[in-house]
Amino acid sequence: MDIDRYERLWIMLSAAVLLSLFLALVYSVYALDIRLVDDAGQVDPATAAQTPPFDEPGVYQEGPGRYRVVMVARAWSFQPAEVRVPAGSDVTFQVTSLDVIHGFRVPYTTINQMLIPGQVSEFRFRFAEPGEHYLFCHEYCGVGHHTMQGRIVVETAATGAR
Amino acid sequence: MRRLQPEPAEPAGGPGAELYAQDRGHIQAFIYISFILLAVGGVYGTLQALDKAQVDLYPYLPGFLSLYYTGLTFHGVALALLFTGTFIIGFLSLAIVHGLKRPLADRGLAWATLTVAVAGVLAMVVPIFRNQATVLFTFYAPLKAHPGFYAGLVLVALATWMAALNAWQTWRTWKQDHPGERTPLMALAALATWAMWFLASLGLATALLVYLLPWSLGERETVNHLLTRALFWFTGHPLVYFWLLPAYLSWYTMLPAQIGGRLFSESLARLVFLLFVVLAVPTGLHHMYTDPGVEHSSKVVHGVMTYAVIFPSLVTAFTVVASVEEGARRRGGRGYVGWLLALPWLSDPSVAGQLLAMLIFATGGITGLINSSLNMNLVVHNTMWVVGHLHTQVAAAVTLTFMAVSYWLVPLLRGRPLWGRRWAVVQVWSWFFGSAIMARGMHWMGLASAPRRTYMSFAPYYGAFAEWNWAGIMTASGGVILFFAGALFFMIMARTALGKPNPAEAPQSVPEAGPLHDPPPTPRWLDRITPWFVLGAALAAIAWGWPLVRIATRYAEMPGFQLW
Numbered sequence: 001m002d003i004d005r006y007e008r009l010w011i012m013l014s015a016a017v018l019l020s021l022f023l024a025l026v027y028s029v030y031a032l033d034i035r036l037v038d039d040a041g042q043v044d045p046a047t048a049a050q051t052p053p054f055d056e057p058g059v060y061q062e063g064p065g066r067y068r069v070v071m072v073a074r075a076w077s078f079q080p081a082e083v084r085v086p087a088g089s090d091v092t093f094q095v096t097s098l099d100v101i102h103g104f105r106v107p108y109t110t111i112n113q114m115l116i117p118g119q120v121s122e123f124r125f126r127f128a129e130p131g132e133h134y135l136f137c138h139e140y141c142g143v144g145h146h147t148m149q150g151r152i153v154v155e156t157a158a159t160g161a162r
Numbered sequence: 163m164r165r166l167q168p169e170p171a172e173p174a175g176g177p178g179a180e181l182y183a184q185d186r187g188h189i190q191a192f193i194y195i196s197f198i199l200l201a202v203g204g205v206y207g208t209l210q211a212l213d214k215a216q217v218d219l220y221p222y223l224p225g226f227l228s229l230y231y232t233g234l235t236f237h238g239v240a241l242a243l244l245f246t247g248t249f250i251i252g253f254l255s256l257a258i259v260h261g262l263k264r265p266l267a268d269r270g271l272a273w274a275t276l277t278v279a280v281a282g283v284l285a286m287v288v289p290i291f292r293n294q295a296t297v298l299f300t301f302y303a304p305l306k307a308h309p310g311f312y313a314g315l316v317l318v319a320l321a322t323w324m325a326a327l328n329a330w331q332t333w334r335t336w337k338q339d340h341p342g343e344r345t346p347l348m349a350l351a352a353l354a355t356w357a358m359w360f361l362a363s364l365g366l367a368t369a370l371l372v373y374l375l376p377w378s379l380g381e382r383e384t385v386n387h388l389l390t391r392a393l394f395w396f397t398g399h400p401l402v403y404f405w406l407l408p409a410y411l412s413w414y415t416m417l418p419a420q421i422g423g424r425l426f427s428e429s430l431a432r433l434v435f436l437l438f439v440v441l442a443v444p445t446g447l448h449h450m451y452t453d454p455g456v457e458h459s460s461k462v463v464h465g466v467m468t469y470a471v472i473f474p475s476l477v478t479a480f481t482v483v484a485s486v487e488e489g490a491r492r493r494g495g496r497g498y499v500g501w502l503l504a505l506p507w508l509s510d511p512s513v514a515g516q517l518l519a520m521l522i523f524a525t526g527g528i529t530g531l532i533n534s535s536l537n538m539n540l541v542v543h544n545t546m547w548v549v550g551h552l553h554t555q556v557a558a559a560v561t562l563t564f565m566a567v568s569y570w571l572v573p574l575l576r577g578r579p580l581w582g583r584r585w586a587v588v589q590v591w592s593w594f595f596g597s598a599i600m601a602r603g604m605h606w607m608g609l610a611s612a613p614r615r616t617y618m619s620f621a622p623y624y625g626a627f628a629e630w631n632w633a634g635i636m637t638a639s640g641g642v643i644l645f646f647a648g649a650l651f652f653m654i655m656a657r658t659a660l661g662k663p664n665p666a667e668a669p670q671s672v673p674e675a676g677p678l679h680d681p682p683p684t685p686r687w688l689d690r691i692t693p694w695f696v697l698g699a700a701l702a703a704i705a706w707g708w709p710l711v712r713i714a715t716r717y718a719e720m721p722g723f724q725l726w
Contacts, residue, residue: 007427007480014476021469025536029462034537036451038458044718075725100723101302101387103544107611107627110540112452116388117304118718119454134623138544138613140298142305142725143231146621 040122067091073115074098076144082151087130095121103138127154184265186575188272192252196245203240204648206233211641214634218619226293230617236290238299244283246405249564251325253408254352258329260672261349267331275324282317285310296726303387306722309378316370319363326356344689348415354435355407357695358442365396384719388455395446403442409563413482418675420513423489426481428677432688434474440698441471444705448534452543460709468534511586515566518594519559526554547608550601558597570669572658577665581657592647600640606633
């Protein structure tokens with residue numbers, strides 16, 4: 001096969017770029033321990049609303065500066081619709097959907113997850129600064145999709161948690 | 163227009179009349195059907211772009227047509243699935259006919275393909291407009307559509323397989339008549355596209371036939387919604403390559419001839435198309451990075467494979483640009499960069515359109531790399547950014563190339579000269595600017611966290627994000643430019659197709675670029691498809707087997723919901 005000199009150079013450069021991307025990916029996974037959401041448990045969607053922890057959605061303090069938010073999504077609301085945590089908290093979210101596929105997005109953060117009925121989505125985020133965040137569904141879930149929203153209120157640490 | 167034939171042993175038949183006579187009818191039918199779908203889907207696209215700036219024109223439409231998510235479903239189905247599918251069937255059929263210099267093997271099968279495709283299109287479109295299938299083009303269960311929606315998609319997929327079969331039979335008879343000869347590149351590219359698509363479409367076919375269709379018919383109570391979602395992406399990502407490879411086919415095998423040049427490296431062109439057969443399918447899980455229930459390791463494997471499939475596109479960037487440069491230099495272009503000025507940017511709409519499509523396509527390649535990165539994906543997943551990326555690829559790169567191709571294809575098959583060449587130049591430039599501006603607005607909105615597939619005019623949180631409004635205005639402006647560019651396209655096509663027959667003034671043949679190195683030293687292993695297909699199937703089985711089995715055997719099923 002006859003390959004032009006410059007073309008050969010280009011191919012080698014392309015391969016080098018892709019190889020470095022590949023190595024960066026391997027590095028981020030194995031050295032930096034970046035993990036994508038995985039299996040965080042299953043729950044029968046038909047009975048999830050009666051199954052712990054989803055029978056009592058809410059905000060639970062787990063330790064100093066550590067909170068767990070248990071939440072259920074259904075068309076077209078999140079429950080609880082408002083979450084209050086003090087600034088500087090490490091928050092673990094545990095969310096599931098009771099009906100169709102929904103999304104869970106808090107703008108300008110890395111909170112960006114799918115909610116699949118039957119699956120538990122579990123993810124963590126540290127809310128460093130006080131302020132108010134919207135949270136909304138980002139997967140089409142029927143005609144009310146654009147109204148499906150909630151709030152995360154990060155209070156100044158002194159006020160404390162609810 | 164200058165034509166260079168690599169192998170004069172078999173004349174194309176000068177005036178293409180005889181060569182295309184058998185197949186011009188059904189090919190044109192596919193092209194015109196695709197135009198109708200593009201027109202209606204495009205109007206909805208404009209309405210959606212305006213909605214991003216909270217300009218809501220939907221209420222002015224009658225009945226169910228005025229529903230945002232019904233329009234959004236039609237937009238996605240009509241453009242991503244049906245316009246592309248029907249245009250590609252027509253265009254690849256022509257590439258086979260011209261590439262092998264013989265009519266399609268089975269004329270009856272070709273017309274049957276058209277019948278099945280039309281039935282499929284109607285079966286999908288009618289329930290959508292009756293508001294019985296408002297599930298968007300991804301139709302994620304447990305949202306449950308009217309059975310006609312799923313049955314129609316089965317028929318459309320079947321039509322693509324019938325067209326592939328016809329191409330395959332034509333190739334087989336050609337090989338019997340030409341023992342030991344190299345398959346011409348144009349035909350090999352079309353056949354490789356069909357092979358890639360056949361492998362890719364197995365996921366969608368399984369989702370529809372085994373799960374969704376029986377479920378919507380009531381034969382099945384529940385469906386494993388994570389499984390059908392994964393099967394959708396088995397097909398859904400390589401679907402993009404199914405749109406793209408016909409554009410590549412034009413860029414590699416036709417465009418250089420339109421410029422007056424030759425193909426820089428035929429061997430690498432073959433390698434590129436065959437690599438897509440191997441690498442296209444084991445990639446789809448990068449659409450599910452944020453899905454619970456799909457394990458991390460499978461996602462990493464698909465992330466790596468998505469980087470790998472960029473390789474053939476990087477090779478394309480060199481080979482196609484080198485071919486274009488060679489043509490430009492033969493037209494008198496000089497200098498390291500100055501040769502660009504020798505290209506017919508303002509005189510040949512077909513050439514200009516394809517060059518502009520390539521420019522936008524390059525940006526989409528880079529945003530695609532971002533989407534497929536494990537961690538950067540968290541910033542952009544399901545935001546308007548992804549919509550921007552998709553539109554650079556399908557609305558700009560693919561659609562603009564198909565429009566540019568139509569500027570010679572419709573005149574050729576209709577035997578009439580192109581009406582309004584100057585207007586066509588205006589059309590491709592305005593489509594280019596419109597899609598560039600719209601996509602830029604969408605990317606911006608996405609980086610500001612705006613969700614995709616959302617009726618912004620009524621989103622209660624829209625007002626809290628000042629950036630969305632500016633980015634939305636940019637998106638809407640691009641959408642309006644695209645509306646006028648689209649209207650101009652259909653006017654040019656209608657006046658061309660309905661003009662006075664004048665075969666002498668019309669193009670006589672499909673443009674076909676000869677190789678720069680003649681005879682091209684193409685090795686045998688670049689003239690076969692089956693071994694590459696087997697390799698692709700094996701890779702698909704490795705990358706998809708475990709996650710699919712795992713999802714199929716472990717997880718809960720759901721009844722259906724109609725939330726519209």
